Every structure is written in C-alpha cells, then in structure tokens.
Amino acid sequence: MTRREAILEGAQSAARLHDRLGVRRQVEARAGSVDVFGAILALGTPLIFRPLQGLLGACLPGPGIMISTERPLPIQRFTGAHELGHVALGHDSSLDGDEILRRIGHNSGDTVVSELEVAADSFASAFLLPKWLLQMHARRQGWNRASMADPHIVYQLSLRVGASYSATCVALERHDIINETTREALQAKPRRTIKAELLDGVEVDNFFPDVWLLTERDEGSTIEGQPDDVFVLRLEEQGGAGYLWTTSGLIDSGFAILRDRREVPPPTVAVGGPVTRALTARRTEPAKGSFSLELRRPWLKTGTPLAALRVAYDLQGKEVGMPRATRRHLRLAA
Ligand SMILES: [Zn+2]
Secondary structure (H helix, E strand, O other), X not given: OOHHHHHHHHHHHHHHHHHHHOHHHHHHHHOOOOOHHHHHHHOOOOEEEEOOOOOOEEEEOXXXXXXXXXXXXXXXHHHHHHHHHHHHXXXXXXXXXXXXXXXXXXXXXXXXXXXXXXXXXXXXXXXXXXXXXXXHHHHHHOOOHHHHHOHHHHHHHHHHHOOOHHHHHHHHHHOOOOOHHHHHHHHHOOHHHHHHHXXXXXXXXXXXXXXXXXXXXXXXXXXXXXOOOEXXXXXXXXXXXXXXXXXXXXXXXXXXXXXXXXXXXXXXXXXXXXXXXXXXXXXXXXXXXXXXXXXXXOOOOOOOOOEEEEEEEEOXXXXXXXXXXXXXXXXXXX
C-alpha cells in the first residue's frame, strides 16, 4: 500500500464510521464537536484513561484502547481518534507516543512512517476535523474563507471543534480552505499572544487555560473545555431602548465575573445606539451544566426576552480512569 492509499483508506474509514454512528446528526444537534470517546464506546471497545509512561495512547489486541491522563483533553481526544483508527482499520496493536502529534503538526511526508500509522493519522484527522464540521461552525459564526487567515478566529474554531490550534490549522489546509503559507503564518502566532489580546488586561496566573470568546452567535451551542478556561462574552446591548443583558444566569451557574464593562461607540455614532457589553467570567472547579443570559428590560422580570444566549458547557476537562458515562449518546445503526 502506498502512502497515498493509506491516507485515503484512513479518511474513507472515518467517513464510514461517521455514517454508521450518525455522528453528523448528533454534532449538528448540539453545535459542538465529534464525540470520539462516545464513538469508541459505541463500537463496544473497552476504553480506559491511565497515567502512561512515555506514551500518549495504545491500541491493544482484543481490541482495547488506553489513553494517557498526562495530557489535556484536546490531546486525549486526538489520541483517542488515532487509536480508534487502528481499531476501525483492523490493525493488531499499536503503542503511540508524541510522534503522532509531531506528524499532524507538520502535515508533511518527511519522516518515515509505516502505512498503518499513516492510515491511523489520516483516520484521526478525518474523524475529528471533517470539512462539514469546520463549515458548520463557520456558518454559525458568520466566518468565510478569508476569516480563516485570522489567528483569533482559527483559535476560536479550534476550541469549538475540540482540537488543538495546530491540528485545526493543518485540517484547514488539508480541506483546501487555506494554503500552506497561511497555515504557516497561523502556526507561527503564539497562542499566548492570542489569549492575552483576548483577555485585554484581565490578569490570569498563567496562559495554559483557553480563552473562549462567546457572542450571540453561540446561542444553543455546547462547549467542552478545561475547568479553568476563561470566557469573554461580547454581547450587543440596546441601552437606549432600556434593554440590558442580565448576568444572574452566569452567576447562578457558578461563574465569577472578573470584569464587566460597556464599550460605547465613538460620539460620531448616534447616541442611544447599540453598545457592546464585555463580560469576562470564569469557573474554577470542574463542572457540567448550562447558563442562560437574557437581553431584557431590567424592570420587567417576566415575559419573553428580546434575545438570549443559552450555552451548555462541560468543563470537566481531561478524562481520568473510566470514561465518563454521560458520553454514551452515540449508537450503532442497526
Ligand atoms: Zn498508531
């Protein structure tokens, strides 16, 4: 089998499994990411998360899948998709270290890799980052092809698809949405800088947590992150007409508001026009739930709000031990 055939085999196998499990329907209903651990469980493959020495993951004869607890959730997800590839492609067994990440980060054929690994890599990318998933989020957010040259936008896309920033850049190139030059420029932008620009002066202990930018476009979405991720909400307010965003839904859901301010447009713009409400919020412990913010006249506590932002969140972070049972919502078609 040539390298090209291995890539094709991996991608086709991922697309077939999406069909068998109804992955696209489920992702579109939740406006989230591909549930890779749910897919492993739906195939009846045993899955466990353990501290593995020097390995990101392994596919063992049986088959069964082990994933390291030493890495954050996006890496666990990518490792899971790679190991699922070995299972779906009928490979015997595989022990995988950091090299699977290096291979995806470069998108090149420089290193000598077995066809089995090439096929599993290809499966992982196609399973986690199919073109329809990137397009779905772009449509929801109002992003176009030109937007994909903006590191801030690609970073927000990577959070929503549950992949690393680098893997997302490579997927955009693989789907011919950006070219190689753009991919390299995106990858050269430090994530730390992107996060600092987004936080705009809000102090954090370090830049490991992700920073999500949420707007009205995220209405009805499901987000999956780490417990200490920070959320910047930018929402349009109609102060002149008395409509303000209520923040009680965020506080009731356990979030602390780190900053709350209004960005008033310059005086050249008509007085009483829309104002951007910029909220920075964070939870500090693992949690799963939802919050709802409403745009309403504060003196009218009841009635239908003018707009709402409802977001389901899973901030339980990386998996440890047995996979979280709540992921079992994928089913094999009969
Ligand atoms: Zn492998």
